[in-house]
Amino acid sequence: MAQKNYTGISVEVNEEGYFLDSTVWTKEMAVEIAKELELELTDLHFEVLNYLRTRFNAGEALTIRGVGKSGVIDIKGFYGLFPGAPMKKAAKIAGIPKPASCI
């Protein structure tokens, strides 16, 4: 296990940098994590992050398809907001575990 310092607070993360405890997450931390991934967060980013956190807290599996049907953003837009590996990046910034999904 590792420690990361975001907004002056020490956070426990796994070896890939995902939060171990999603409840310690704040929006200000999200901005700093995003910076590490070279992303500047907009309101739309936060809408997506909130959607993912809500779904995660409800115990639901997170999939790209689910994001596309969320009404928050379509799949192309999701790839545009978090270029490269959108689900992994968004989960990391949202302070939730890496989604274990093949779709």
Place this chain on the structure above:
Amino acid sequence: MENKEEFPLKKVCIICAKGTIEDVYATLVMANGAVMEGIEAKVFFTFFGLDAITKNRMNKIHTGTIGNPAMRMPGGLPFPSLLGILPGVELGVSAMMKSQMAKLDIPPVDEFLEMIVAGGGEIYACKLAADMFKLKKEDFCEHVSAIITVGDFYAMAGGQGTQIIFT
């Protein structure tokens, strides 16, 4: 000394030559999985695999009920090959497979292709097979970028960290 340096996968070029549910979905899952991870994906459909991108066939693909020793009845008993030849059995088995996949949030073929393209993946049809089956660009779904030759396909497969996968 042995060089153990690893180069991350950057691009996959996937070939799908068969039109059964399991062959087509293996291709789609691998292609979508690649773009989800930020890996470039080019998918080349050929021979019966063209069914997966042909407008009037793509959402009607079946699984074969004959000659598949891994086929099981619901409950796990072996599926007798003779049963597989009865009219309607292939349709029923295929419908059952599709409903099981839908429960896992696996999309239908057209939506799956849309997801891959939305993620930057590219879909191609094989020219030789399209000529053979007398299919034209307008017979294929909108997600197909072009009808290309095998040479065009190989030309896309350059670069370190590229793999060609035949499903």
